[in-house]
Amino acid sequence: MSGKLPQKKFFRQRAHSNPFSDHHLDYPKSPTEMDWSTHYPAFVSEENSSELSLNAPIKQVDRPLMKKKVEFADLGCGYGGLLFSLSTLYPETLMLGMEIRVKVEEYVREKIIALRLQHPGQYQNISIIRMNVMKFLPNFFEKGQLSKMFFLFPDPHFKTRKHKARVITNQLLAEYAYVLRVGGIIYTISDVKDLHEWMVKHLDEHPLFERIPDEEVEKDPIIPFVRTDTEEGKKVERNKGEKFLACYRRIMNQ
Numbered sequence: 001m002s003g004k005l006p007q008k009k010f011f012r013q014r015a016h017s018n019p020f021s022d023h024h025l026d027y028p029k030s031p032t033e034m035d036w037s038t039h040y041p042a043f044v045s046e047e048n049s050s051e052l053s054l055n056a057p058i059k060q061v062d063r064p065l066m067k068k069k070v071e072f073a074d075l076g077c078g079y080g081g082l083l084f085s086l087s088t089l090y091p092e093t094l095m096l097g098m099e100i101r102v103k104v105e106e107y108v109r110e111k112i113i114a115l116r117l118q119h120p121g122q123y124q125n126i127s128i129i130r131m132n133v134m135k136f137l138p139n140f141f142e143k144g145q146l147s148k149m150f151f152l153f154p155d156p157h158f159k160t161r162k163h164k165a166r167v168i169t170n171q172l173l174a175e176y177a178y179v180l181r182v183g184g185i186i187y188t189i190s191d192v193k194d195l196h197e198w199m200v201k202h203l204d205e206h207p208l209f210e211r212i213p214d215e216e217v218e219k220d221p222i223i224p225f226v227r228t229d230t231e232e233g234k235k236v237e238r239n240k241g242e243k244f245l246a247c248y249r250r251i252m253n254q
């Protein structure tokens with residue numbers, strides 16, 4: 001491994017991947033079966049070595065214990081701009097990008113490896129998984145595990161018959177509410193007003209989310225990165241497009 005950053009031009013893939021087709025994705029049967037040690041080797045717990053020491057009682061260790069659990073999830077992370085920015089800002093928080101396109105996932109994975117080599121000790125807290133966020137989320141995360149979920153410039157799926165492929169729907173919100181802890185935040189942003197209004201409508205209607213007032217949202221230190229640090233956000237900036245932001249807090253069951 002040279003530590004050379006991957007070039008995006010070799011990892012291009014057509015913009016849309018059908019979330020309903022069979023992608024032959026690997027996913028754990030449940031969160032306890034997920035091995036995070038290969039994703040975040042610097043966060044593997046020292047307790048594993050004592051488990052394996054000669055004097056320790058013999059015990060089946062399926063997968064290494066981790067010091068931390070993933071807390072931030074970027075759903076449909078694309079080329080990973082947000083992860084790379086937040087990584088050094090919150091070095092002790094584990095973050096995961098989730099992306100359905102093979103080449104795009106490969107690009108982010110290679111970039112993480114290269115950055116870890118270039119900057120020893122850094123970028124250890126970010127990783128990526130190729131997955132369909134519409135299908136297997138509760139297989140990866142326990143109830144209330146996540147503190148932040150990002151839906152940044154999701155695919156708009158303009159046509160009415162394609163709306164079911166949007167990543168915010170009533171059914172999916174129930175899953176997001178399950179993996180997001182009470183007090184956790186969903187961040188949504190889009191340059192497509194119709195999609196923004198669709199996300200706001202669904203989140204407003206859901207009993208487990210409440211909208212965070214704009215004045216409060218603007219005080220959140222993550223917001224500038226949400227607006228400008230993803231590849232899509234940069235593209236909208238270049239084209240002088242408008243960006244519509246809406247953030248929601250997970251609330252308790254009434």
Ligand SMILES: C[S@@+](CC[C@H](N)C(=O)[O-])C[C@H]1O[C@@H](n2cnc3c(N)ncnc32)[C@H](O)[C@@H]1O
Binds near residue numbers: 016079081098155167
């Ligand atoms: C318009 S791009 C935005 C990427 C990134 N969030 C950004 O702001 O640059 C939407 C991304 O979501 C991914 N995506 C769409 N549906 C998905 C799904 N069901 N599961 C995982 N990723 C998905 C697409 O492959 C694409 O990379």
